[in-house]
Amino acid sequence: MKAISLWQPWATAIALGSKTIETRHWETKYRGRLAIHAAKRCNLEELEHIAAQPCWRGALHPITNKLRGLMANPRTFRAELPFGALVATCTIVDCRPSESFPGFERWANPSGSWTNADMGDFSPGRFGWMLEDIEALPAPIPWRGGQGFFEVPDVTAARILAERERQVDLGWTPAHDDQHVNNEIETAAHCYLTACRDGYDEIAVMNHWPWEMDSFRPGSASRNMVKAGALLLAEQERIERSHLAYRAGVA
Secondary structure, eight states: OEEEEEOTTHHHHHHTTSOOEEEESSOOOOOEEEEEEEOSOOOHHHHHHHHTOHHHHHHTHHHHHHHGGGGGOHHHHHHTSOOSEEEEEEEEEEEEEGGGOOOOOOEEETTEEEOGGGGSOOOTTOEEEEEEEEEEEEEEEEOOOOSSSEEOOOHHHHHHHHHHHHHHHTTOOHHHHTTOOSSHHHHHHHHHHHTTSTTOOHHHHHHHOOSOGGGOOOOOHHHHHHHHHHHHHHHHHHHHHHHHHHHTTOO
C-alpha cells in the first residue's frame, strides 16, 4: 500500500476528516488507497502558533475540546498528537492544479471555522490531491516514514505487527510463548475471532479462554481481529522455533 508522510498537525487534520485536499509541489497520476503517516518531526514553536489560530482550533476540535485552555501549551498539544506513526487511510480520487480551485467549502465548529485553504499551500504551480473515504485508524501504528510515496504493508497487516510488538512489551515474549504447547495461543485467537460476531455467546467464549478471565479483553470487531491475528502470528513463530529446536537436536 502506498503511504505519504505529513508533518503534524496536518496528518491528524486528515485523520479527523477536516483536511480533504493535500497540496504538493508535484503532480501524481496515482489513484487509489493511501495511508497517511505522521512524521517524527515536531516543532514546538510551530505548534504554539497553530494552536493560537481559530481555524486550526476548529479543524482539530476533538483535541481542542479535550484540552480547552491547555491548548496554548505546545507540550500539552504535542502529547495529543502521534508522531512517527500511520494514522489514517484515504483514497486519492483526483489531482488538480492549485489554480483550478476557485473557492473552498467552509466548515464550522464551536471551536472555530476552517477551510482547506487554511491547511494547504495553494500557490500557483502546485497541485491539490483530492482525498475521499478518509478513515482514521483505531490507534496509531508506529512506522518509519519516507520521502514522497513509500510502501507499507496492508494497514491491517501493519496493525497486527504493531499489536504483536505491544504483546511482547507486556511480557508475552517468545520465551513466554514457548511454554504454551497445548494450543493455548491458537485457542485464544479463536476466542477473539468468535467475539467479532454480533450476539456471540460470551459465556461459551469465556469457558474456552485458556488463561485468567481478566486477561480476555474484547473490543470492537476490528480490534478483536487484530488481536487474533497477532496471536496467530505468535503461534506460528512458536511452532517454527519448536521445529528448529527439534532439528538441532535440543528439543
